Amino acid sequence: MVNIGNLWQYLALQSPLQSMSGDHLNHTHTKMAVTAYALPTLAFAYDALEPHISAQIMELHHGKHHQAYVTNLNKALASHATAAAAHDIAGQIALQQTIKFNGGGHINHSLFWKNLAPAGSDDARPDAAAGLVAAIEKTWESLDGFKRAFSAALLGIQGSGWGWLVRDGDPGGGGGLRIVTTKDQDPVVGGDVPVFAVDMWEHAYYLQYLNGKAAYVENIWNVVNWKTAGERYLGTSKGRVKPETR
Amino acid sequence: MSSTLLRTTPALRTALGASGAVRRAGAMASTSFVRGKATLPELSYDYGALEPHISGKIMELHHAKHHQTYVNGLNSALQTIAEAESKGDFTKAATVAPLLNFHGGGHINHSLFWENLAPASRDGGGQPDGALKKAIDSDFGSFDTFRSQMNTALAGIQGSGWAWLVKDKASGTLGLVTRANQDPVSGPCVPLLGIDAWEHAYYLQYQNRKAEYFDAIWNVVNWKTVATRFEKA
Structure with missing residues (x-):
């Protein structure tokens, strides 16, 4: 049900324009201004959803699983930018599924954390x-x-x-x-x-x-x-x- | 379903009152109640026998709960299809196809999986020999290359699924395939070795360190x- 073109446009819309450190800015400029996504911080502690979701689950889910999607998304986007700069269309197409999977993982988990809150709040x-x-x-x-x-x-x-x-x-x-x-x-x-x-x-x-x-x-x-x-x-x-x- | 059987058997035992009668009740059950129904296969090793590579708790839940759910789901899908067929409601039968594929595939895949595992102290581990070894060397270059390609395939599965060493009946060669969720291996490919991802x-x-599981x-x-399946394929 997901159109890769839409996802691509979606990720592009999320592109942060400012607030990069000088180092990072230089780095991204030489790399065709590739956006580096980061793991969002949670608005609550890992154990705040207990007893409904355990702290151990939250810590692994956010600190490991979500982080892996972010890391692999950034890697794929950097490779994509390199392929684009080299006019390597086949190389860009080959990365689409990886971008969809890891980009989706980043989007989905980011939405999920924000639509959770401690019970009773x-x-x-x-x-x-x-x-x-x-x-x-x-x-x-x-x-x-x-x-x-x-x-x-x-x-x-x-x-x-x-x-x-x-x-x-x-x-x-x-x-x-x-x-x-x-x-x-x-x-x-x-x-x-x-x-x-x-x-x-x-x-x-x-x-x-x-x-x-x-x-x-x-x-x-x-x-x-x-x-x-x-x-x-x-x-x-x-x-x-x-x-x-x- | 076996849960139904477990409930009916004690009643029959009481009614018939002898150990011979229990056997008769069992035989009766296997012909009148169980015919055509999938049942959970027994393992040829204990739940703890694959430790430390796969924990006893994982094995117990995986076999007794997850696999059992696929068996129940398969029988339920088959029953729905049979009822729909008897009423000539082919639309209804067709809508059950995804459940049949999912639960039927889950039953087939896990049944193959348990049999292609064994305790490290018995038949587990090591490397294949004979004709299977030759075929792996010939089609993958070496056993190490095969293992590393299989691990790459497993690590590359996006979501739930399986990786399989298969024999392609058309070409006679070995290959690696992955399947999403519980989709079974079919067509010209004969499954030889399956790993549940x-x-x-x-x-x-x-936990999240799945590469360690794929190594272990x-x-x-x-x-x-695997060799027996290869020879029969």
């Missing part, structure tokens, strides 16, 4: 997103009905992937809501705007829930950041990865 | 099984 209450919840109730009759439909979609994923609540990409926000799933690290790009994401890769839950992924899906609702989701729905948050550079 | 196959022990698993590859 104000942000984790559905009333933090009144407009979104009203739209959900309109589409699925009730918040519980939506949760059931979303959970079923998550449990239906065969292999690694993500479940998403998305809205139509009208610039003003407030568009129609839909549940979609994407495989592996395919991101939501193009017309739809992600409202919130749930990671269904086994590394997201296995150390704590083992093969019991239904329990993970049930518990994740306790740590959804409804405030972030509501802002993405209304379009007051861009719903996209904030570019961070090293 | 799903995170559930290694995460409890190796060679210590428990059962080359006898």
Whole structure:
């Protein structure tokens, strides 16, 4: 469902223009101004989502898995820039899947961290997103009905992937809501705007829930950041990865 | 399904009341209840027998929970298809195809996987010999090259999946293929050796360090099984 052209454009749009150190600036200029993406810092501690997501999972997931996507994305983009400078079209095409996978991994995890919040916090209450919840109730009759439909979609994923609540990409926000799933690290790009994401890769839950992924899906609702989701729905948050550079 | 069997067998045992009757109940079950149904295969080694390369806990969950879920899912998909067929509802039958592929593939892949593993103290590890060794040397250059290419293929899987050493029946040569999720190896390719690259196959022990798992698993590859498959292919 993902068009590589869209992803390419998407990554280009994220390009940070300023705030680089002098060294880095020189470096990127000689390398055709390749953007170096960086691991975003979390707004909460690794153990802040306990007992629903363990600190060990969070630390590995953010510090190792997400970092690997960032590292490999930067590597692939640098190789792509070199291939482009050499007018090596075959070399550029050969890198597209690596860019899609690692770029998707970076985008998806960046969105995921921001749509999580400690259980019991104000942000984790559905009333933090009144407009979104009203739209959900309109589409699925009730918040519980939506949760059931979303959970079923998550449990239906065969292999690694993500479940998403998305809205139509009208610039003003407030568009129609839909549940979609994407495989592996395919991101939501193009017309739809992600409202919130749930990671269904086994590394997201296995150390704590083992093969019991239904329990993970049930518990994740306790740590959804409804405030972030509501802002993405209304379009007051861009719903996209904030570019961070090293 | 075996869980149904486990529930019915004690009732039959009570009703018939003798050990001979238990055997009869078992035989009856295998013809009347189990015919055409997939069942979880037993392992020829203990869950802990592949340690320290694959932990006993991983093996137990992998076999008793994950593989069992594929067996249940396969039987459920087959039943849905049979019911749809009996009603002439071919549209319904066709919509079950992805579940049949996923759970059927999961059952096939894991069944092959358990058999191509063995404890390092028994048949696991080392290198193939005889005709299989010759074929690997001829098609990959050397055993080390083959192993390194297989590890590269495993590391390159983006998401869940498997890597396989296969024999191409058309050309007669060996090759490496990867499959996404539980897609089984089919067509002209005959699977000889499969390695599971799903995170559930290694995460409890190796976490994100999957390259360590891909290195360690060679210590428990059962080359006898692979050679037998090669000769039959």
